[in-house]
Amino acid sequence: MATATVSDAQLTISIPDISKKKGHVKITCKVNFTPYELNEMKEGLVFDFRCGLYGLDLGGLVEHFISQLGSKHFTGQLTSPQSISYEKDIAFSLLDEDPPGDWFEDSLDELVGKCILTNTYTGREYSVRTNQIKYQFGS
16 A cells, blocks of 8 residues: 655755854655545644654664754645755754764764654654765864
8 A cells, every 4th residue: 555755855964154163954855645645634644754863873774863853743634745844053063973083984974864754543654864965074
C-alpha cells in the first residue's frame, strides 16, 4: 500500500559573517501524501513531521543529534505535496561535531539533515536524510 513520503530533502549551510562563528542552517523538503491519506486527514488523521541536524561518524553509519530545526502537524484540508522549509542559526561549537584530537581520519565535520514523518494512528515512521555537507567548523 502506498504511503506518505518525504522527497527533495536538501541541506544548506551558509556563513554570512564568519566573525559571529555561526552557520545559517536550512533544510527544505516536500511531504507527499496519497489521496487516501488526504481524505483521512479531513476526518482527523494526523501526521507529525520533524526535522533536525545530525553529525555523522564512522563513514555515515552512526548519526548523532545536533539540533532540532522544526516540527509540524499535518491534518485537515490539505493538498499534496506540502513544501517545508526550516532555518536556524547554529553556533560553530555545535557544528564542530568532530573535535580536534579525535580519532577520526580527517578534521572535517560531516553533517546531514534528517526529516521524519510519523503517521500518529499507525505509528509508522518514514525518514529521509538530506545531502551531506563536509566542512571544518572547528579551528
